Amino acid sequence: xxxxxxxxxxxxxxxxxxxxxxxxxxxxxxxxxxxxxxxxxxxxxxxxxxxxxxxxxxxxxxxxxxxxxxxxxxxxxxxxxxxxxxxxxxxxxxxxxxxxxxxxxxxxxxxxxxxxxxxxxxxxxxxxxxxxxxxxxxxxxxxxxxxxxxxxxxxxxxxxxxxxxxxxxxxxxxxxxxxxxxxxxxxxxxxxxxxxxxxxxxxxxxxxxxxxxxxxxxxxxxxxxxxxxxxxxxxxxxxxxxxxxxxxxxxxxxxxxxxxxxxxxxxxxxxxxxxxxxxxxxxxxxxxxxxxxxxxx
Numbered sequence: 001x002x003x004x005x006x007x008x009x010x011x012x013x014x015x016x017x018x019x020x021x022x023x024x025x026x027x028x029x030x031x032x033x034x035x036x037x038x039x040x041x042x043x044x045x046x047x048x049x050x051x052x053x054x055x056x057x058x059x060x061x062x063x064x065x066x067x068x069x070x071x072x073x074x075x076x077x078x079x080x081x082x083x084x085x086x087x088x089x090x091x092x093x094x095x096x097x098x099x100x101x102x103x104x105x106x107x108x109x110x111x112x113x114x115x116x117x118x119x120x121x122x123x124x125x126x127x128x129x130x131x132x133x134x135x136x137x138x139x140x141x142x143x144x145x146x147x148x149x150x151x152x153x154x155x156x157x158x159x160x161x162x163x164x165x166x167x168x169x170x171x172x173x174x175x176x177x178x179x180x181x182x183x184x185x186x187x188x189x190x191x192x193x194x195x196x197x198x199x200x201x202x203x204x205x206x207x208x209x210x211x212x213x214x215x216x217x218x219x220x221x222x223x224x225x226x227x228x229x230x231x232x233x234x235x236x237x238x239x240x241x242x243x244x245x246x247x248x249x250x251x252x253x254x255x256x257x258x259x260x261x262x263x264x265x266x267x268x269x270x271x272x273x274x275x276x277x278x279x280x281x282x283x284x285x286x287x288x289x290x291x292x293x294x295x296x297x
Contacts, residue, residue, distance in 0.1 A: 020052035025059065030095040032058040039096055060095040064156060067106055069113045071164070074121035076129055083164035084121060086140070088113055089157040090148065097152030105151060109144065113158070116143045126169075133160045 025031045027045040034040060034056045050057060069086040076082060088109060092098050102108060120136055120143075121129065129136065141158035148155055165173070 017052055021049050023048055023050060023057055028061060028063050030060050030062060032060065032095055032099050034058065039099070042095060058099055060092055060098060062092055062095075064089055064091045065106075067109055067113075069110050069117070072114050072117050072121075074118045076121055076124060076126045078125045080126045080169065081166065082121070082126070082129075083162075084117055085161040085164075086113060086117055086137075087159050087161055088144065088155060089159075090153050090155045092152060093154040094152035097150075102151040102153070105148075105153060108151075109148060109153070109155075112147055113140065113144050116140055130163065133163070136160065 023031070024047055025043055025045045029045065031043045031048070032039055033043060033050055035051075036054055037056075040055070067088040067090065069088060071083045071085050073081060073083050090109065098105070117140060120139055124132065124136065137158050137160050141155055144158065145155040
């Protein structure tokens with residue numbers, strides 16, 4: 001009876017020892033086996049055995065970890081107070097060195113990143129800081145990584161999430177941006193006016209020709225004569241009247257006029273008579289006097 005009980009107790013103890021001797025390491029982990037408190041070996045993923053009495057294990061996660069650094073209030077080179085938010089990406093590269101050299105590594109990395117950020121911000125003016133975020137983040141990564149290498153930690157990347165400006169600086173930047181947009185709009189408008197002036201100059205050269213000017217005058221009369229209730233009085237140069245002749249003059253005068261037909265008939269009658277057109281020496285008054293004399297005769 002006692003033998004059976006002893007065998008049972010021995011079997012239970014053996015099962016317990018076997019259970020305590022087995023341990024599993026995940027694929028993303030490394031396990032440090034300590035023999036009497038000293039690093040004995042490092043094992044990778046899988047099922048492993050250890051001496052449950054003399055050995056213990058420490059598991060280390062090798063995946064990339066994200067560390068958000070609390071907002072730091074720093075003063076720039078031109079004495080402007082700003083807040084900077086930073087995020088650090090890191091992973092444990094050497095588990096043995098990591099276990100021996102650092103305890104609370106997250107707090108250590110966070111504090112050192114804060115101090116380094118304040119130091120870097122003080123070397124830049126505000127305008128340079130806003131335009132050199134990538135450069136500052138790279139400098140911060142190199143500086144933090146130089147320290148964490150001693151702890152077996154590799155800083156893979158550092159990013160500046162946000163730069164918080166004072167309210168008065170935000171208003172100043174808004175006014176500056178608005179002024180730049182207005183200046184750009186004025187330049188675009190000036191360029192458009194310059195181009196339009198060149199087009200007007202080319203058009204004036206073309207209209208300097210006699211036929212082109214006549215066509216333009218007739219087109220202008222057509223456009224302004226759409227309203228049937230208006231009577232149009234249009235001043236024409238002597239050269240245009242000479243080139244148009246009496247028939248063209250009558251046609252131009254009769255556009256949209258209530259007495260158009262009557263004027264047209266009169267123009268046709270006048271067209272049968274010879275008309276003296278003004279020369280360079282004659283004036284319009286002289287021509288009118290000659291026409292009056294002819295009508296009296």
